[in-house]
C-alpha cells in the first residue's frame with residue numbers, strides 16, 4: 529500500500545480513517561514532520577536551514593521539521609508570512625521555540641537548505657504575488673531545496689503548476705501516500721528525488737499504484753527455445769525500426785526471434801531468423817507465442833493488409849508506431865493486445881475509438897483501455913500503464929536521455945519479448961516498461977537507441 533497513489537480527496541479520507549481509529553491530527557503531523565525532518569537533517573549535514581511555513585497543515589509539518597532540526601543542533605529559521613489557521617499547525621508552532629520571521633521580510637538569509645512547507649495538498653488557487661515572490665527568493669538563496677508533500681504552487685491531482693516560474697527542488701518528501709503530481713508532468717520534473725513518509729494510511733481499494741521493480745526468473749532448468757517464447761516481429765516498409773526492436777527483444781527474455789520481413793532488411797544479425805512470407809502464413813506456425821507489429825510498418829495499403837493478417841491470427845500482440853496510426857476498432861483488435869502510444873498516437877487512437885480525449889493523461893489512457901480492451905502503455909516523460917479493467921500503474925521518472933529517436937522501438941521490442949515469455953499483456957507491459965527505464969539508467973548519458981538496446985540484458989540481469 530506504500531505504492532498507492534491518491535487524489536486529495538482520497539488522502540483526506542485516508543487521514544480521516546486514521547483519526548477515526550484514534551490517532552490525532554497532531555500525532556500524524558508529528559510522524560510526518562519527524563520523518564521529513566530526518567531527511568532534511570541528513571541533507572543539511574549540520575549547516576543552516578530555512579523553513580517556509582504556510583497557514584495550513586503543510587505549514588504545521590514545517591514547524592515540526594524545524595523543531596526536529598533545532599533539537600539536533602541545526603541552525604534553523606522559520607519564515608511564516610501568515611499565522612497558522614489550523615489547530616494542529618498552531619500547536620506545532622507553539623512547540624517550536626526558535627526564530628520565526630513573520631510577514632514578508634525585506635532581507636532574507638543565504639543558507640544551505642530551504643524547506644518549502646508553504647502549501648501542500650490544500651492548494652486551491654495560484655499563489656498570491658507576495659507569497660510567490662517570497663518562495664522564489666528564499667529558494668534562490670539556498671543551495672539545496674526540499675519540498676514537503678508537494679512543491680507549493682503545484683496542484684496535487686493534475687500535476688499542473690498554478691503559477692509560472694516556480695522553483696525546482698532536489699528532493700520532494702511525500703507524506704502518507706504518493707499523489708498524482710509526483711508522477712505527472714510537468715510537476716514531476718520540478719521535484720528532484722522522491723521519498724515517502726509512512727504515517728500509517730491503510731490500503732485504498734481501486735486506486736493507481738506506482739510501477740514497482742519486477743522480479744524475473746531465469747529460464748527453467750529444462751527450458752527450450754519455444755517454451756521460453758517465440759516472438760514474431762512483423763516488419764514493413766522501413767526495416768531498420770523492426771531490426772532495432774528485434775535487437776532489444778533478443779535481450780529481454782524471449783527464446784526465439786523471427787522477423788517476418790517486409791522490405792528487404794540490410795545487415796541482418798546472425799541470430800535473427802528472417803522469414804520472407806505473408807504474415808498470415810508465417811504466423812500459422814502454432815509455436816508463435818507473441819507478435820510485434822508497428823515499428824517501420826508504414827501506413828499504406830500493404831501495411832493495412834499486414835496488420836489485418838496479424839489481427840486474424842489472434843495471438844497476443846504488441847501494437848506500436850505506424851500500426852497504431854492505421855488501427856481501427858474491429859473484431860479481434862484490442863483484447864489480448866498491448867498498445868504503446870506516445871502522445872500523438874494516443875490522440876489518433878482516441879479519434880479512432882470516438883473518445884473525447886479530455887482529462888488527465890491517466891483518465892484518457894483508462895478510457896482507451898476500456899473502449900479497446902487492450903492494455904495501454906501511454907509513453908512519454910510520464911509513462912503509465914492502463915488496463916481494460918481500470919487498473920493503472922504510474923511509472924517513476926526515467927532518464928530524459930530516452931528522448932532519442934528509436935527508443936520507442938526498443939520499448940516495443942522489450943515488451944513484446946516479455947509478452948512471449950509471460951503470455952500476459954499486463955505483466956509484460958509492467959516488466960517491459962521497467963526494463964526500458966532500467967536499461968536507460970545503465971546506458972548513462974547521450975546513448976543511441978542501439979546503445980539502449982544493448983543495455984537491456986544487463987538490466988534484465990539486475991532483476992533476476
Ligand SMILES: NC(=O)C1=CN([C@@H]2O[C@H](COP(=O)(O)OP(=O)(O)OC[C@H]3O[C@@H](n4cnc5c(N)ncnc54)[C@H](O)[C@@H]3O)[C@@H](O)[C@H]2O)[C@@H](O)CC1
Nearest residue numbers: 543556557584585586647648649650651652653654655677
Ligand atoms: N490532515 C492530516 O492529517 C495531515 C496533513 N498533513 C499535511 O497537511 C497538508 C494539507 O494541509 P491543509 O489541508 O491544511 O492544506 P495546506 O497546508 O496545503 O493549505 C492551507 C490552506 O491554505 C488555503 N489556500 C489554498 N491555496 C491557497 C493560495 N494559493 N493562497 C493562499 N491560501 C491558499 C486553503 O484554505 C488551504 O486549506 C498536506 O499537504 C500535508 O503536508 C500532514 O501533516 C500529515 C497529516
Ligand SMILES: Nc1ncnc2c1ncn2[C@@H]1O[C@H](COP(=O)(O)OP(=O)(O)O)[C@@H](O)[C@H]1O
Nearest residue numbers: 870907908909926928930931933934935936937
Ligand atoms: N523526457 C523523457 N523522460 C523519460 N522518458 C522519455 C522521455 N522522452 C521520451 N521518453 C521515452 O522514450 C520513448 C520514446 O518513444 P517514441 O516517442 O515512440 O520514440 P521513437 O518513435 O523515436 O522510437 C518512450 O518510451 C518514452 O516514454
Ligand SMILES: [K+]
Nearest residue numbers: 644645647678
Ligand atoms: K510544500
